[in-house]
Amino acid sequence: MITVASGPIYHVTADDPQEIAESLDLAEQLAQEQALREGVRGILVTRNGPTSFTVALSADVPYGTTLERQIG
Template identity: 45%
Template sequence: MIDAPELLATITVTSKTSMEQHLNAAVRAAEQRARHEGRRGILVTRVAHARFTVELSPEVPYGYTYEKQDI
């Protein structure tokens, strides 16, 4: 079986407070999913000024959360 990235959430924010709340909630959900499977880590990507994605990625070691910017 080949691991592929799995998009778990796309988040659009309107303020710093909403960014923190929504990203924290999405990362917590991703952590639960990652623990269940035990193979992929979490990748949080800023894809626009106010938009982020959270995914499980085989490019991130299990147990880690990486952040990147694609803008």
């Protein structure tokens, strides 16, 4: 499941590995579309837990780049 917060920030939660992968791909695609419109920020994918992720545009990530990080 993908929920949208402001920013754009996309929260991805799922229990099934295939659903996680598909949802993360979709959230990253949505973030890429926004990044292309802005031309300034890159994408940061954060693993918040085993079934919880956040995909967001970040000024800390260079434009045209996607970085991954894990919390905890």
